[in-house]
Amino acid sequence: MRLLKITTAFILMLVSSFAQASSPASSYTIKGTISGLSNGTILELVPSATHQDEKPISTATVTDGKFTFKGSVPGPRFFMIKVKDIYGACNVMVANTAISITAKATLNERNGNKIYDFSDVKVSGSPIHDLYLKKVASKDSLAGLYDDYHVKSKDITDKVQQARESKDSLKADSLMKTAAWKTFEADESAFFKKVGSTYTTTVENNKDSWWGPFFMLNTLSYFTPAEKKTFESLSPTARNSYYGEIVKKELYPKSFVGLSAPTVDAKSDQNANADIIKLAAGHKYVIVDFWASWCVPCRKSIPALKQLYKEMSDKGLQIVSISIDKKEADWTKAQGEEKLPWPSFLDKGNTSPAWNIRTIPAMFLLDEKGVVVSENMSLEEIIAKIKST
Known part of the structure; x- marks a missing residue:
């Protein structure tokens, strides 16, 4: 009888152990070691591949190069690990499991901005990350092609960039007529054709799962109406997945026409009130212009806006500019250069998502009550509409 009890207890223990081993984990732990980071460095775990200005869902403090993130995800999610307030990141596909990351971080400066370059990144303990790496192998090969043609054309591209920075348009135009520049343009065209075909193949090969819409988001920085056909080619399962819903929302955004304009949560260097209703009051037309210091088309449109x-x-026009710059210093510098004669603000981070801003420049036309009359129009279209009323 004693032997039977021991045997029964042993079987129950095995069953319990098997049940625990086979049940999915309910949380993740990411333990990492990144050389090149000083003690006290704050790391952020930020959702990626969403086309949104995401906030970190977790932070960790580096001690002797080590850090730990803990949390849970309802399904596979793509994250970037970055240093707070500094550009540069390494990526990891996360599921609820124990994950280990090692990498090397090197602090560099490019275009006046500090940026961490992460190298020798190794992720273990995340089978979904391993699968991700297999699926993006062809995409990673494009990085080599990109580097190859840029290295080959570095001399001519540096010269053109220097001419542009010194605002020597005559020299830039002359350089862009050379055989070296024509070769660069041909190589760049061929590269982007390769990117396009790789993107199409990758999405097609993953059209029956969440991977399809994920690769749409992770490959393209923004969508055009042409991507609706690609999205509709995905299976219902893919379209209704977490990443599928994000793509759907971007391709088929809510229209604000006929509704009160969304809230503006922004900072002004003149301490102006960011209440859009008050800004619109007393004005027959209000143009809300989303821009950024780094956006060349945005900056090029400013002279026409000023005119x-x-x-x-004096006929009732108001203009409200809202910058989506990440760094206040960049916005302040651009403000000083452009000297905008109308109310100008810096988005605190909540305004552009509220207005469904995906690309810039983005312009809206409001009436005197702050109701949206037209949205996502070009400046030419807005001018035509104003002058026709």
């Missing part, structure tokens, strides 16, 4: 403002401000 329109000069012609129409």
